[in-house]
Amino acid sequence: MPIVELQNIRKVYDTKVAVEGLTLAIEPGTMFGLLGPNGSGKTSSIRMMIGMTVPDSGTVRLFDKPFARTSLNRVGYLPEERGLYKKMKVLDQLVFLGQLHGLDEATARKRSLAWCERMEISEAIAKKTEELSKGMQQKIQFIAALLHEPDLIIMDEPFSGLDPVNATLLMDTLVALRGEGKAILFSTHRMDQVEKLCDAIALISRGKLLLSGGMREIKSRYPRNRVQVVFTGDDSFLRHSGVAEAKNYSGIAEIKLHDEAAAQQILAEAVERGTHINRFEVMEPTLEEIFIENVRASFGDAEAGGRVDA
Amino acid sequence: MHNVWLIAKREYLERVRTKGFLIATVLIPLLMGALVFGSAYMGSKSKTSSHIAVVTSDSVLGSDLKHQLEGSKENDMQVDVSTPSDDTRAALDVQLHAKSSSLAGYLWVTPAAGDRPTFTYTARSAGDIATQEAIESALHSVLMREHLEAKGMAGSEIDALVAPVKIDTSASGNSTAAFFAAYTLFFLMYMVIMLYGMNTARSIIEEKTSRVFEVLLATIKPEELLAGKILGVGAVGLTQIGLWMIAAFALSSSSLASGLVGTGHGLISTAQIGFFVMYFLFGFLLYSSVAAALGAMTNSEQELQQLNMFLVLPLAFCMVMLFSIIRAPNSTMARVVSLIPFCSPLLMNFRISLTQVPAWEIWLSIVLMSATIFAILWVSSRIYRVGILMYGKKPNLPEILRWLKYS
Structure with a gap:
């Protein structure tokens, strides 16, 4: 039973097509990465998921039912542009937002305090939001999205502007929530985070879905045709017929193969010729490479340079 | 409804807790009181006190005038x-231009054969209207008195004749009070709309600039947000006015105030007070929802200032209409105008205090006002959603219908 199901949704603003025929599903207990360059329709898609805007065509299903506002109490949302009441005290603010999501005041207060402790911002509880640092405000907003224990957590760029310590804290929290069986969707430009965290991804560009699926499955679609070799001695194995392209940075070679199978032959040949191999690694394509390759293709190579922002 | 209540409660508490609210609540009535009582006091003390000279050969006229x-x-x-x-005029002219002299002007009486004498007044400053008017009215009464005496009337008879006429209205008892109430309502409403209507708009704009709305809209509908804002900011306004009214009542029941202002008690009936409160609330909600619509349309204070007139114009229109309604409260025009939702709060209430308004007109005005409030809220919540979430696209009718179905 998918938590979120988008079926062929389309959204047009005036003359700009924001989302075109997007179909995707998110299962419970998965961490889903929504990827795409700037202006590709990530936020538009998210807004349609939570009923802030309505698709021109196509259907949105939440929790295996057609979209209804009552489902929203089971959704936690962290918008890309953070916003809190500046003059309000942190605790009051959290309690207020918790109540809006259907909690009673006592529960909201209790959970706010517990979460503040968990996110290591207990000292900020009595302060006004405007007195806090940007990172702290972001943590508060993060808490606000989770207070009502939503089954679907949607976060638009959750780690932007956070230092590594806090980013890790947030990531660990999200991983723990996934362990509890929640579905988590987040959008980001940071491929390393996606690679580390996500079980499934969808890559969109110019409003269209370029690829989607499980992380392993997507990666397996791309050939493991790159090899990194650290060696000393004879470098003639780099001219093996299976090598499409080779760069030798004095002892560290990056090789691109015509075919995955050639890797073992090359290793055998190198050893045979007496080259001393320190390390021989067949590398799988990074998500970043997949991202850039796909987005470039979607824009057409000519204009890709300036537009792609990975 | 629960969400509307939450939004309203937050808005109310956050506003009432500020120092600004406390200061305004205490200072504004103090200043107003100082102004009202101060000007009343000054008015009662201010008599024309110029120093003038009268040049006349008629000594009786001279002394009467003096x-x-x-x-x-x-x-x-x-x-x-x-x-x-021969030299009086020259001497007076010198005196008039001398800095040390306090002479404000001189009146030269030139006798005319058998008829009224002619009067020439030369003033130090041409703008001294008060003195000139005082002289004119004094001359008028002196001349009349002289004339009547010449016809052989006794002093007491003349006194009786010139005594001002007073009409006793205590039996029906409410024309002054009605006027007073209508004017009070008008200015209260005007002040409240200026102070708090704009606050509603501002609070909506504030949420747009701080981007809080996106979190809010992920759980609640725009119309709930706007309705909560109107009620919350409105409740702050009503709290403040309530406090002022209590203060004013406490003051006006004191002997000091009734001595100065001179209004009695019990002139306004309970029914009138009921209508006053009802129309006041309706007017308040109506204009607040207009302000909410303005807030929904604009993105900054500056833009909002430019749209200010949409609040002020209907009020100005009511002010203009007030005068023709005083003369003919049951004319067709008065009836039509007082049914316009934007004018009803002021004008229908005003008519109720002036004349017997049929019940159906009152009910109709209530229905129209309620419908208008909901219509404005509905439209502005659409504008709000489109304004913040779309990239400048104006909604067309089918889209609005789709939204209506969806949310």
């Missing part, structure tokens, strides 16, 4: 009477 100007109720002038001679 008596009238120096001792009467509204005048406290200093009058020198002299008889015309």
Whole structure:
């Protein structure tokens, strides 16, 4: 039973097509990465998921039912542009937002305090939001999205502007929530985070879905045709017929193969010729490479340079 | 409804807790009181007190005029009477231009054969209207008195004749009070709309700039947000006015105030108070929802200022209409105008205090006002959603219908 199901949704603003025929599903207990360059329709898609805007065509299903506002109490949302009441005290603010999501005041207060402790911002509880640092405000907003224990957590760029310590804290929290069986969707430009965290991804560009699926499955679609070799001695194995392209940075070679199978032959040949191999690694394509390759293709190579922002 | 209540509660508490609210609640009535009582006090003390000279050969006229100007109720002038001679005018002119002299002007009486004499007044400053008017009215009463005496009437008879006429309205008892109430309502409403209507708009804009709305809209509908804002900011306004009213009531029941302002008690009936409160609330909600619509349309204070007139114009229109309704409260125009939702709060209430308004007109005005409030809220919540979430696209009718179905 998918938590979120988008079926062929389309959204047009005036003359700009924001989302075109997007179909995707998110299962419970998965961490889903929504990827795409700037202006590709990530936020538009998210807004349609939570009923802030309505698709021109196509259907949105939440929790295996057609979209209804009552489902929203089971959704936690962290918008890309953070916003809190500046003059309000942190605790009051959290309690207020918790109540809006259907909690009673006592529960909201209790959970706010517990979460503040968990996110290591207990000292900020009595302060006004405007007195806090940007990172702290972001943590508060993060808490606000989770207070009502939503089954679907949607976060638009959750780690932007956070230092590594806090980013890790947030990531660990999200991983723990996934362990509890929640579905988590987040959008980001940071491929390393996606690679580390996500079980499934969808890559969109110019409003269209370029690829989607499980992380392993997507990666397996791309050939493991790159090899990194650290060696000393004879470098003639780099001219093996299976090598499409080779760069030798004095002892560290990056090789691109015509075919995955050639890797073992090359290793055998190198050893045979007496080259001393320190390390021989067949590398799988990074998500970043997949991202850039796909987005470039979607824009057409000519204009890709300036537009792609990975 | 629960969400509307939450939004309203937050808005109310956050606003009432600020220092600004406390200061405004205490300071504004203090300043208003100082202004009202101060000007009343100044008004009661201010009599024309110029120093003038009267040049006349008629000594009776001279002394009567002196008596009238120096001792009467509204005048406290200093009058020198002299008889015309060759150098009087020159001497007076010198005095008039001398800095050390306090002479404000001189009145030259030129006798005319058998008829009224002619009067020439030369003033130090041409703008001294108060003195000139005082002299005119004094002359008028002195001349009339002289004329009547010449016809053989006794002093007491003349007094009785010139005594001002007063009409006793205590039996029906409410025309002054009705007027007073209508005017009070008008200015209260005006003040409240200026102070709090704009606050509603501002609070909506504030949420747009701080981007809080996106979190809010992920759980609640725009119309709930706007309705909560109107009620919350409105409740702050009503709290403040309530406090002021209590203060004003406490003041006006004190002997000091009734001595100065001179209004009695029990002139307004309970029914009128009921209508006053009802129309006040309706007017308040109506104009707040207009302000909410303005807030929904704009993105900054500056833009909002430019749209201010949408609040002020209907009020100005009511002000203009007030005067023709006083004359004919049951004319077709008065009835039509008082049914316009934007005018009903002021004008229908005003008519109710002036005349017998049929019940159906009152009900119709209530229905129209409620419908207008909901219509404005509905439209502005659409504008709000489109304004913040779309990239400048104006909604067309089918889209609006789709939204209606969806949310």
